[in-house]
Amino acid sequence: MFCIYNLGYYEILRFSELKKNIDGISGRMLTVTLKKLEEHGIVKRKVYSEAPPKVEYALTDFGFALSNKLIDISSWFVDNYKVLK
């Protein structure tokens, strides 16, 4: 979720940037999450053959569409959700 939001906003991010933006996530989880998102055709992965290594992540078209859907529902949520008391 946070990966999708971040990439929806910044368009392109490196692994370490994502890790910094997503508070508290471990490198391990970020790796497996990005791998899943890639498998599901939501993010694209671009590797630069350099030293030090550099990998950029971005949303696919489908990922962008999904991102908008999620932004829709979450902004609707913050507008309409009231805690009972």
Added chain:
Amino acid sequence: MFCIYNLGYYEILRFSELKKNIDGISGRMLTVTLKKLEEHGIVKRKVYSEAPPKVEYALTDFGFALSNKLIDISSWFVDNYKVLK
């Protein structure tokens, strides 16, 4: 999620009916889930003082709105999601 879908479709369901509809859920989880949904103003709970006890669950207005949002996004998803291969 399944609770919301079920109640969105059937409008009113008893505890045991929900449990039957939601495949594999345990009584314990259904209880805690419904309690959370109630706390968050998504479902209403109506208790009939009878023997045997009878409790009906239904969505609140907010719950219905949420239900529609979820149905929207999930149907969009099945329309647009393609597995890569």
Added chain:
DNA sequence: CTGTATCCGGCTGGATACTG
């Protein structure tokens, strides 16, 4: 029937050390 309380096994995911 609709829960509540307790136990407990499995999975999730953080921490750490290591590689290219």
Added chain:
DNA sequence: CAGTATCCAGCCGGATACAG
């Protein structure tokens, strides 16, 4: 820097027994 591999603590949630 961007991962991979391993370990392991904590939590989640199923099963069970019990209560009202």
